[in-house]
Amino acid sequence: MSDRIEINEVSPRDGLQMEKAFVPTENKIAYIDALSECGFACIEVTSYTSPKAIPTLADADAVMAGIRRVPGVRYTALVPNLRGMERAVAGRPDEINLVMSVSETHNRANLRMTREQSVAGLQEVLREADKIGLPCNVSLSTAFGCPFDGEIDPAEVLRLAKALADSGAAGITACDTTGMAHPAQVKQVSEMLQKDLAIPVTIHLHNTRGMGLANALAAYETGIRRFDAASGGLGGCPYAPGASGNVSTEELAHMFASMGVDTGVDVEKLLGVVRTLSGLVGRNVTSQLAEAGTRLRRYAPPAWLAEKFPQA
């Protein structure tokens, strides 16, 4: 099993869409360009949803056109439907990310469609994308629990994942949308998906209840090598008030790097970018790791030590 993981940095999309203030297009571009220098395998740049639905990402076309692409980084964008895909194509994404929920109520609340309608709509996008050779990942929201419907049957995650894989998805992401996952469940779902799918599986975690990194570890131990994460832990879910954001990229990369796993990410460089987040979004973004520093940060011993232990 490879000791290399791929991190998909989702803060420009999954983080900024939840911010109240519109981040000016040129600042978004500068932010994404800074992320591009950090060594990510993939960056989710924006979303081609209706500007009415998500006004903070209304500048998707300009952002995709404006970023400086670093070789080796896959640039992806969220696409809700066929119309979104048609818009996205002009931005030349390396892949697109489709989305639906595993739970019926969350799918209706978030996408205003039944799951049946969503599957049909995504299959349509998959068909059209295939014609132009555009790879599509599918993100399955609420795969580990739904704030409306509660516990989710892993068999339902697998059923939808297989249906979409059979329809041509290039990858499946199981999303813990509101931070309900626990390690034993992540292990079960990760093993199930990897066993039955021939395409890469990504795990998307939130840290709502402190279990983000424990869940990442549990997934890693089953062989999962792709993770979504958002710098500064940005993000959240409008349907679970108080739910905090995505697992923080810097903490995820730092943990795996500490364990000797190659993440591709330059953690110190990333921490530099994380420290710009408060300025970017216009509110105080706290990052535990940015405050504490990486694990081997050293402090000077108290000055009196040299006097008390002169022989040292």
Next chain:
Amino acid sequence: MSDRIEINEVSPRDGLQMEKAFVPTENKIAYIDALSECGFACIEVTSYTSPKAIPTLADADAVMAGIRRVPGVRYTALVPNLRGMERAVAGRPDEINLVMSVSETHNRANLRMTREQSVAGLQEVLREADKIGLPCNVSLSTAFGCPFDGEIDPAEVLRLAKALADSGAAGITACDTTGMAHPAQVKQVSEMLQKDLAIPVTIHLHNTRGMGLANALAAYETGIRRFDAASGGLGGCPYAPGASGNVSTEELAHMFASMGVDTGVDVEKLLGVVRTLSGLVGRNVTSQLAEAGTRLRRYAPPAWLAEKFPQA
């Protein structure tokens, strides 16, 4: 391997000693009495260190005398030396907790002794405690890294643990004093200690860099069944400014309970106690879990759903 873990709630000692304000004795007692109702295996009540060194715990005698003891809960107290033990005996602890650091510089800074002096001093306490049948746990600070000396050789942790076990320690706690541990290291040290010690091993974690629960999971997977934790994630280390506190008991208990592990702890009852912490310590204590609620917390779907999907 048993699916039951024991949680040692250390906030009354390891948490309150770091608070700036002195918590009135009767409030400490009420807090510990409330914790006693939550189902902990063990509560570290106070510290018999010099009132000059730790003025916030100067009321150790009164606190130990004042708490209401619940059968099944072990009440322990930190003891720095023989004089501390003599004081502690009057408080009738079920066990005492001795402490020294694995790293030389932290031991000197924190205890004003060399490690050699500490070992000799603890051996003296162990001998005297043995005479009166008082069990002694020994906590080894900086077992996973030192803010002054950096990386710690696991062989050093093992060497000190064995020396103290051979001298009569009833248990050893490996402490990640400033949150430097990572899961692969926790696995290594946990396996090493359990293999070579015939007494129970406890893991004491901090969440400074977000890895607290991931480390707990890694320890659990090696067979560790005892954990220190502090409600509300209270605590910290005076020598690593900015370092946040202990792994939060409510998040630790919630994770293991979600996984089907019996922790003995009533998480909802504990969250009720956690919500009193800000009042207790006179500053804002944030608890992610207290804010988000346990994982299966349900929200009402948006009202417009019923109109849009009348057939539902």
